[in-house]
Amino acid sequence: MAESSGGPKKLLWVMIILVLLSSAGAAAAIYMVMDQRDDNPGEAAEETAERQPPVFLTIEPFTVNLADDRQGTRLLYAGITLRVEDEETRDLLEQHMPQLRSRLLTILSGQEAGSLTSSQGKQQLASNIKARLSEPFDEDQPPLRLSEVLFTEFIVQ
Numbered sequence: 003m004a005e006s007s008g009g010p011k012k013l014l015w016v017m018i019i020l021v022l023l024s025s026a027g028a029a030a031a032i033y034m035v036m037d038q039r040d041d042n043p044g045e046a047a048e049e050t051a052e053r054q055p056p057v058f059l060t061i062e063p064f065t066v067n068l069a070d071d072r073q074g075t076r077l078l079y080a081g082i083t084l085r086v087e088d089e090e091t092r093d094l095l096e097q098h099m100p101q102l103r104s105r106l107l108t109i110l111s112g113q114e115a116g117s118l119t120s121s122q123g124k125q126q127l128a129s130n131i132k133a134r135l136s137e138p139f140d141e142d143q144p145p146l147r148l149s150e151v152l153f154t155e156f157i158v159q
Contacts, residue, residue, distance in 0.1 A: 059084045059092050061103065063155055066111045068118075076115040081155030082106065084135070087147035094146065098139040105134050115158050124153060 063081040086092050095102055109131055117123040128151040136146050 057086050057089055057092050058152075059086060059095050060154070061099075061106070064103075064106060064110055066107060068110075068158070069112055069114045073115070077157075077159045078110055078113065078115070078118065079155060079157040079159070080110060080153060082131070083152045083154050084148060085150040085152060087149055090144070091147045094139075094143065095135075101139050102135060106131065109134055118156075118158050124156065128153070 061082045061084065063079060065077060065079045068076040068078050084095065086095065109127070113127060118127065131151045132148055135151075136148050138146070
């Protein structure tokens with residue numbers, strides 16, 4: 003039989019080298035994961051800094067006569083809250099509240115009771131209100147940043 007030169011010693015050295023290489027690979031992977039985590043907090047902080055609480059403008063509820071239909075005179079009692087993008091838009095709407103309420107009364111009184119009882123009718127009304135209120139009140143007014151029209155009370159009688 004032929005004698006092998008250092009068989010068990012070679013195997014031991016190969017095992018040690020493999021353990022060291024795998025440890026180095028694991029350390030590199032951990033470093034890369036930790037390095038990515040360090041980059042994300044800055045981005046997350048920027049995102050949270052950009053997020054601001056929503057700005058709402060609550061309008062006193064309306065009671066209006068609806069357009070005549072087959073059932074005679076019908077009433078709508080509606081509470082509306084506007085979600086706006088910033089305080090500047092909110093302040094501008096508050097300054098023009100009489101004009102805003104007049105526009106809302108015009109829109110609401112032109113509705114028919116039958117169209118307002120469905121959710122699709124309410125969504126259409128909300129989009130009509132948003133479009134009408136987005137129109138400028140004055141010639142030199144900055145554009146209004148109106149996000150959403152919310153119905154907080156809605157009764158058709």
